[in-house]
Amino acid sequence: MSSTESSDSDQGVTGDESTDEAASDRQVENAVLEVSNLHKRFGGIVAVDDTSFSVERGSITGLIGPNGAGKSTTFNCITGVYQPDGGAVTFDGDDVTGWEPPRIANRGLVRTFQIAREFPEMTVLENMMLAPKNQLGEHLWRSVLPGARSGVVEQERELRDRAWETLEFFEIDHLAEEYAMNLSGGQRKLLDLARALQTDPEMLMLDEPMAGVNPTLEEKILDRIHALREDGYTFLIVEHDMDLIMEHCEHVIVMHQGRVLDEGAPEAVQSNEQVIEAYLGGEVE
Numbered sequence: 001m002s003s004t005e006s007s008d009s010d011q012g013v014t015g016d017e018s019t020d021e022a023a024s025d026r027q028v029e030n031a032v033l034e035v036s037n038l039h040k041r042f043g044g045i046v047a048v049d050d051t052s053f054s055v056e057r058g059s060i061t062g063l064i065g066p067n068g069a070g071k072s073t074t075f076n077c078i079t080g081v082y083q084p085d086g087g088a089v090t091f092d093g094d095d096v097t098g099w100e101p102p103r104i105a106n107r108g109l110v111r112t113f114q115i116a117r118e119f120p121e122m123t124v125l126e127n128m129m130l131a132p133k134n135q136l137g138e139h140l141w142r143s144v145l146p147g148a149r150s151g152v153v154e155q156e157r158e159l160r161d162r163a164w165e166t167l168e169f170f171e172i173d174h175l176a177e178e179y180a181m182n183l184s185g186g187q188r189k190l191l192d193l194a195r196a197l198q199t200d201p202e203m204l205m206l207d208e209p210m211a212g213v214n215p216t217l218e219e220k221i222l223d224r225i226h227a228l229r230e231d232g233y234t235f236l237i238v239e240h241d242m243d244l245i246m247e248h249c250e251h252v253i254v255m256h257q258g259r260v261l262d263e264g265a266p267e268a269v270q271s272n273e274q275v276i277e278a279y280l281g282g283e284v285e
């Protein structure tokens with residue numbers, strides 16, 4: 001089956017051009033994230049080559065591809081870690097191309113990392129308390145001006161309540177007073193997700209959320225992702241475990257050599273010969 005056929009079976013890809021052109025022509029009525037002609041090179045290496053795709057609001061979308069396909073670079077360009085050399089990223093109607101990572105996170109597009117980035121020498125609860133945006137924080141003037149600290153105290157109480165609620169949601173509240181460095185790999189991933197949620201995101205981009213996670217915790221993480229999706233959150237997930245992506249994502253984007261090779265429903269993408277070849281290391285015609 002050609003890539004065009006597989007894409008057509010999903011959502012309205014038109015024309016007989018395969019790969020990038022077909023992928024970028026996909027019409028997504030309710031896109032929350034739009035990546036248009038994204039380009040990023042490192043010296044002579046073109047890591048992301050004129051890549052375009054959209055992520056539908058409220059979906060769980062998977063981004064897959066063999067090693068070196070350009071997935072992480074794409075993630076980094078979207079979230080402001082790298083400045084793209086060309087193209088545009090639109091999030092929820094705003095052109096966020098080139099924004100600094102904190103600004104993008106404040107806008108509601110939050111990512112987690114392949115290796116969780118919690119503060120190891122702080123407790124789980126302290127890590128949670130640091131995550132939210134727009135905190136009033138402690139300032140010397142707040143302690144001398146009458147009533148100035150009351151807002152801080154009130155906000156701190158709200159943050160703490162919210163942190164507990166989120167820890168309960170991820171079933172790691174029993175670890176609240178544990179130092180983050182003592183958590184298992186899977187528990188760290190849960191904390192990472194919990195921290196991301198503390199920032200009030202609209203969309204979460206997860207970089208290999210299941211790497212190093214045991215099957216029991218994997219099930220819990222997936223269960224929480226689906227529950228959050230039911231609540232209206234959007235997910236874009238990079239994951240090496242193809243079976244997992246195919247089972248849990250409704251839309252899958254496949255990158256190869258910096259480009260979108262195919263995208264569509266999991267069943268269609270899975271049976272695309274070009275995708276199979278790319279994974280087996282063959283040249284894609």
Ligand SMILES: Nc1ncnc2c1ncn2[C@@H]1O[C@H](COP(=O)(O)OP(=O)(O)OP(=O)(O)O)[C@@H](O)[C@H]1O
Binds near residue numbers: 072
């Ligand atoms: N900081 C960098 N400097 C130079 N080259 C880079 C850099 N980051 C990525 N690359 C190159 O860009 C290409 C795409 O890499 P990228 O990490 O985005 O792929 P990936 O699909 O995430 O791969 P993997 O699944 O192995 O993590 C590769 O050829 C890689 O060597």
